Amino acid sequence: MREHSRNSTPRADEPAPAVWTGRATNRFQWVAAxxxxxFMALGITLAVESPWTSGIAALLMxxxxxxxxxxxxxxxxxxxxxxxxxxxxxxxxxxxxHMGVPRRRILLTQVVGADFAPSVTPRQWGGWGYRWRPEKGxxxxxxxxxxxxxxxxxxxTFTVTVDDAExxxxxxxARLRDTAPxxxxxxxxx
Numbered sequence: 723m724r725e726h727s728r729n730s731t732p733r734a735d736e737p738a739p740a741v742w743t744g745r746a747t748n749r750f751q752w753v754a755a756x757x758x759x760x761f762m763a764l765g766i767t768l769a770v771e772s773p774w775t776s777g778i779a780a781l782l783m784x785x786x787x788x789x790x791x792x793x794x795x796x797x798x799x800x801x802x803x804x805x806x807x808x809x810x811x812x813x814x815x816x817x818x819x820h821m822g823v824p825r826r827r828i829l830l831t832q833v834v835g836a837d838f839a840p841s842v843t844p845r846q847w848g849g850w851g852y853r854w855r856p857e858k859g860x861x862x863x864x865x866x867x868x869x870x871x872x873x874x875x876x877x878x879t880f881t882v883t884v885d886d887a888e889x890x891x892x893x894x895x896a897r898l899r900d901t902a903p904x905x906x907x908x909x910x911x912x
Contacts, residue, residue: 740810742893744884747804748850748865755803758796765789802851805864807884809893814872816862816882824852826862828872828880830901835873836894838887842869847881870894 765788768774774781801819808815814833816826843866847853853861859878861869870887872880872894884890 739893742809742890744807744886744890745804746864746884748802751799751803754799755796758792758799761788761795762792765792802864805862805882805884807882807890809890811897814894818862830897832875833872833894833898834875836891837871837873838891839869839871839881842866842881842883
């Protein structure tokens with residue numbers, strides 16, 4: 723089974739690899755994760771040292787608020803530090819972050835086309851992360867730059883920012899051609 727690697731991008735005239743994999747990373751998300759960890763540390767410090775004299779309720783609200791905000795920011799950003807995309811004969815699978823969650827698997831039978839987008843920005847989708855826009859569809863945006871755009875049978879799209887997206891488009895288009903039903907012969911009019 724041949725597998726795609728970053729150094730061997732398939733050309734249009736080459737057969738598609740058995741499995742194509744790609745990634746994209748956003749190192750800025752580590753800064754946000756650090757801010758989340760700082761909020762958690764502040765909450766823990768407040769709980770341990772408890773310098774507040776204004777009452778336990780105020781201290782409890784501050785500790786819970788800091789720890790909750792820290793956890794939300796920390797785990798919300800770590801989920802979108804990077805994205806991994808895998809295309810095989812049956813589906814495209816997208817996994818986010820170190821735990822692979824959120825995850826999306828789209829069967830190629832649901833795909834009507836694949837396009838290369840040279841410049842996708844978080845602003846177009848309302849920010850980083852797993853995004854949904856009713857008029858467009860869904861997207862996984864971890865950084866600005868090139869993206870793979872799947873056109874789905876329901877009329878919506880699924881966009882994912884990934885390095886070497888153009889190669890992924892070629893692989894998916896080849897899979898769609900290989901699985902297309904045969905066209906019936908035209909009537910001869912006899």
